Amino acid sequence: MSEAVAEVQEEEIDLAGANAILDKYLDMHGALMPVLQAIQEHYGFVPEPCVHLVAERLNVYTSQIYGVLTFYAQFHLEPRGKYIVRVCMGTACHVKGAGRIAETIKERIGVGHAETTEDLKFTAEYVACIGACGMAPVIMVNEDTFGSLTVQKVDEVIAKYQKMD
């Protein structure tokens, strides 16, 4: 865990949100998954202090919670960027230069696969085929898809998000 991420976890986690979620689900059978999903929805990831809080209030072992969190790809244990940049590395995109696209993005935002910028603006992820092979090479930024990319087009896309809050 980077120092910046550790700081976020230690200093900025207000457990009121997690406690409110737990209050709502406390008497429900099989509450663990919906509680963890709601916590991730609230914080954008599942902070470590929340794992301990959930363990205590639902009376489950932290190891059981970490088992769930690491099994399901939907959960994230560290803060993620406001903009998730998914670079398709599937075969069609690979053949059409996905490697160069990924390198360009890394040069522009400063992080590569599974990394998040210090300002929590961008997270990069290299992913398998996202089902838009006809537009290869393709990236997604959150829900938006950008295809038929060149280095210049990627520059423009990233510059647009860098200007946004």
Ligand code: FES
């Ligand atoms: S290989 Fe990239 S969208 Fe299918």
